[in-house]
Structures are given as structure tokens and as C-alpha cells.
Amino acid sequence: MRSGQQISHGxxxxxxxxxxxxxxxxxxxxxxxxxxxxxxxxxAALFAALADLISQYGEDAVARMTGGLSRRIQHGEFTLERTAQ
Incomplete structure (x- = not known):
């Protein structure tokens, strides 16, 4: 169970x-x-975000973090508007 402090921080x-x-x-x-x-x-937003993450965590960590993006994109995780086909 999370403490009150952990919940507050979350x-x-x-x-x-x-x-x-x-x-x-x-x-x-x-x-x-x-x-x-x-x-x-x-x-520009993607470049800025990746550059900032790399400066914080390094190239290897960001490469691992972004490795699953293709699958997430294909599953519609970032699709805001769905079109009927």
C-alpha cells in the first residue's frame, strides 16, 4: 500500500x-x-524532446525507451482521431 506521502508525490x-x-x-x-x-x-518537438531526454539519460537509455514506439504507434496509442474504414 502506498503511503500518503507517496500518493501526494504521485x-x-x-x-x-x-x-x-x-x-x-x-x-x-x-x-x-x-x-x-x-x-x-x-x-521540431520530437527533436527537442529526444535531445533533452538524451542529455538527461544518455543515448543508450533513450534508444531502449523509444525502441517500442513503432509497436505503440501501430496499435493506435498516439492516434487521437479514428477514421472509419
Missing amino acids: AELDAQKQAALRYILDAWEEALHDGIEPEMLAN
Whole structure:
């Protein structure tokens, strides 16, 4: 069973994740409004995220972390809108 402190820390991390996502989505919307193409934003965001993770954890750890992305993408984990086929 998790202690109250662990639950509180977990809730704090969840709040930080939500805040971080909100910052990214707000910046994304602003860039779209300024005429930046979505593909350019996506490439820049992926580059920035991977570069930051590599600086924190190293290339080997990030390579292991991202090794399963292909499977996750193919299973629709990152698909926001489903289309009927």
C-alpha cells in the first residue's frame, strides 16, 4: 500500500505532467496561428524532446525507451482521431 506521502508525490507528478502538456499545446496553437506548418512543429518537438531526454539519460537509455514506439504507434496509442474504414 502506498503511503500518503507517496500518493501526494504521485498526484504532484500528475499535475506537473498535465501542466507541461498544457504548455506544449498552448505553444503549438500559437505556432499554428503564426503560420508554422504542423509537420514542422512535430519534427521540431520530437527533436527537442529526444535531445533533452538524451542529455538527461544518455543515448543508450533513450534508444531502449523509444525502441517500442513503432509497436505503440501501430496499435493506435498516439492516434487521437479514428477514421472509419
